[in-house]
Amino acid sequence: MxxxxxxxxxxxxxxxxxxxxxxxxxxxxxxxxxxxxxxxxxxxxxxxxxxxxxxxxxxxxxxxxxxxxxxxxxxxxxxxxxxxxxxxxxxxxxxxxxxxxxxxxxxxxxxxxxxDRIQASEAVVQGNPPIQLVRQGDAPLDFGGATLTRIGEGRGIVFSPGQVSPVLTLPLGADVVAGSMEVTLASGGGAQLAVGDTVLWQLGELPYDKPETLNWSFASVVAITGNVVRLDRPMPEALALASVTGLNKRLLKLQPLRDWTLRDVTLVGPAEDGVSISYAERVRLDRIGGRLMGAGTVHAQYCEGLTLEDCWQDGCLTSQPSFGYAFNFAEVRNTLLNRPRARACKGLVNAEAGAQLTIISGHFENSIVDAAGASLSSQVCVVNAVGKSSVTVHDLTITGFGGYRLLETNNGVAGYDGVATFSGTLRLNHPSDPYSIPLNSMTGTLDITIAGVREVYNFERLRHWRKRFLLRDGEYRYAYGPAGLLARARVYASPSLTVGAGQQLTGLWLGRAGDNGPNIADGPSRRIEAGKDVNVTTYAGAVAGTQWNLRNQPLGLLCVTAPNAGLNAANEFVEFEGWFAEQTERDVVLSEDAVRGAGVEQDPLEAVFPAYDLPSIAAGSSASVVLPIPDMQPTDYVESVRFVGGFHGLELRSIEPQAGNLRLVIANPAAQPIDRAPTDLGIAFHHQIWGN
Known part of the structure; x- marks a missing residue:
């Protein structure tokens, strides 16, 4: 003993x-x-x-x-x-x-x-000293479920080659060729490398964050001839050195962290971040938790093959606000977050600079408040995917306050939007209406409960609806479509049509019955372009003309053209096309018969008069034409009157549906008589539906 x-x-x-x-x-x-x-x-x-x-x-x-x-x-x-x-x-x-x-x-x-963080007497550390430095080759860190509570502010567990080993910067000496496995270094660069060395290339810079780049990867040196270095993988993109004003036209010789695991630890602040990993391959973070982490539980940059399993963050109210996202990534690939959880912080995941992430079975509780106890509302964004990042979310649950942005893909820099897709089931449970849900990013099921009322929408089976406006001068025309969630939308305008304020098509308003919504013909972010299919971003929530509390109202379109725009003698048109998510009842999708029986589908009809001979109309005069159409009713809606070959200078002044007939008034504004040659005449119409 x-x-x-x-x-x-x-x-x-x-x-x-x-x-x-x-x-x-x-x-x-x-x-x-x-x-x-x-x-x-x-x-x-x-x-x-x-x-x-x-x-x-x-x-x-x-x-x-x-x-x-x-x-x-x-x-x-x-x-x-x-x-x-x-x-x-x-x-x-x-x-x-x-x-x-x-x-x-x-x-x-x-x-x-x-x-407490590393003291200067214990080790010299660059920047803000962490509580623990990880070194390349370190054994896995298993804390066995222990909690590490910080004494003061600072960083948590950190790996960065710049802090634990030398990093050699090797500038390039020649432009890079896409597909090539060779790069040329500046004079003397080749002598600083050896076969087998690991390098990271950094080529090109983002306009909003100069140190970051979309073109990066780890590689091994396989041969050196003077300053020409052959790598074990090809360059994915070309790079002209003159196009980059900053540092990112270089190789970095460094030792990444490889095949390492950190598990079973809770980090408690106040602190900036919990775990920060830079330059790593095949790293796992299992059951890592953070409390009072101002900038998040995990930060990762330049990582390939990163896995987070059951990691979480629990923010707080006011004593140490969690001012960032729970999990933050830039320049990462093949990164998986399995069952991430976060509450009382400003977001679940932040992805920047081309980060590529997959999130499975996440949970975010929107419960952060300000010093007065009020929700931060639209300041909260659950998933931020900007700078050409790509995020896939499968099965996500969001609870807490209803005011938040589910997704943001734009950081204000044109051409660098990110992409995000929500698959599986998105479950939302809030006491009040959501603020912003980008429905065009949904592909699975939306299961939403607001103040105890539950609705389930199926995005795997979308219902199609289309409306084409044949344009005439000085029009102010309404059209109504189905109710329900507008999951996808596009607009196409004929190639020679002018669009916008003071142009031929001055407005195409997208809203609901009783709410005109936004003008997508002259909106700064959703401008219609003639001759092009333009996708329209669609939302659920209190934005974008599809307001949540009006989701059961028919979709409304308002088409407005300018007077004296020259449309009467042209065949210009604008077409709206939408796809609607159907609501399920007791796990049964509504049938098409049920949808039509509810009166939300148009039944388009067309009457065709082959080789119709319109009478000659004198200069400055008009003619009344009555067309026999047995199916016509006085309450019908006429969508178009079409002469094959056009009106030849004539103008359509009025359209009057009658019982069994259609009365047209056609005018000749010219100084000479017009005798239109016989041609096919088509009348497109549909019977009245509720809301028209």
Missing amino acids: PDFLFTDFANQNIRTGTDVVQTNGRDVVGLGPWRYVADSLATAALFAAHPRLVARSSNGRYFRALPEGGRITIEAGGAKGDGVTDDGPAMRATLAYAAAVSARGAAFHAPRYRI
């Missing part, structure tokens, strides 16, 4: 033959008892480098802490686990010793440790 502490080693005369000693504590009985061995690794050099875990007896023998199960408890390194003492030096000393003796790492036995 041991009867001395680790700190008493210097007073013990341990004779040869006794090679393993167990203490009854480190500096107090019962705290940090451990076994120590005198073997070939227990040397004066090891003692000098790791005095917390290596001891020297009074007769000059060296004993080192012996790993158990491959690990060494940080209590053996001096940790108290009392919530008061700074256990950071003990933690870092134990991890450093474990690496020195090729152990699997440290063991954490107490539920909570009080940790």
Whole structure:
């Protein structure tokens, strides 16, 4: 039975033959008892480098802490686990010793440790010192479910080559050719590399954040000829060096973090971030939690093959606002977030600079408030995917306050929008209406409950509706379509039509019955372009003319043309096309018959008069034409009157549906008589539906 502490080693005369000693504590009985061995690794050099875990007896023998199960408890390194003492030096000393003796790492036995950041006396660290630096080649960090509570502000667990190993910058000396596996370095660059070195290329810069680039990747050097370096993978894009004013036309020689795991730890602030990983491949973060992390639980940049499993962040109300997203990524690929959770922060995931993410089974609780206790509303964005990022979300639940933005893909820089898709089931449960849900990003099921009222919409089976306006001067025409969620929409204008304020088509308003909504013909972000299919972003929520509280009202279109616009003698048109998500009832999708029976579908009809001979109309005169159409009713809606070959200068002044007939008034504004040659005449119409 041991009867001395680790700190008493210097007073013990341990004779040869006794090679393993167990203490009854480190500096107090019962705290940090451990076994120590005198073997070939227990040397004066090891003692000098790791005095917390290596001891020297009074007769000059060296004993080192012996790993158990491959690990060494940080209590053996001096940790108290009392919530008061700074256990950071003990933690870092134990991890450093474990690496020195090729152990699997440290063991954490107490539920909570009080940790401060690395001090200058302990290690020189660039920038804001973290609580723990990870080094390339370190063993996996398994905290066994322990909580690390910060004493002061700062960073958490960090890997960055710039802090733990040299990073060599090698500028390029020639333009890069797409598909080439060779790059040319500036003079003398080749001499600084060797076959087998790992490099990261950084080519091109984003206009809004100069250090970041979309064109990056890790590669191995396979051959060097002077300053020409051959890599083991091709360049995906060409780069002209003259096109870049900043630094990102270079290779970086560095040692990335590879095949490493961090698991089972909760980091408690106040702190900036929990875990920050830069330049890494095949890294796992399992069950990492953060509380009071101002800038998020996880930050990652230049990472390939990053996996986050069951990671979470719990923000707070006002004492330490979580001013950022729970999980933040830039320049990452093949990155998976499985079951991420966050509450009381400004967002779940932030993706920038071409980050490529997949999120599965996430949960976000919108419960952050300001100092007055009010919701931050539209300041909260659940998924931010900007700078050509690509995010796929499968199964997401959002609870808490209803005011938030589900998705943002634009950071204000044209041409750098991101892309996000929501598949599976998006579940929303709020006491009030949502603010903004981009329906054009939905592909699965929307299961939404507002103040206890539940509605489920199926985005896998969209119902199609189309309306074409044949344009005439000075029109102010309404058309009504189906009710329900407008999941997709597009607009096409004929190629020679002019669109916008003061042009031929001055407005095409998209809204609901009783709400005109936005003008998509003259809107700054949804402008119609003649001769092009233009997709219209569609939302649920209190924006974009499809307001949530009007979702059961028919879709409304208002088409407005300018007077004297020259449309009467032209065949110009604008066409709107929409796809609607159907509401399910008791897990049964409404049939097409049920939809038509509810009166939400038009039944388009057409009467055709072959080789119709319109009478000659004198200059400045008009003619009344009555066309027999047996199906016509006085309440019908006439969509178009079409002469094959056009009106030849005539103008259509009025259209009057009658019982069994259609009365047209056609005028000749010219100075000469017009006798239109016989041609086919088509009348498109439909019977009245509710709302028309």
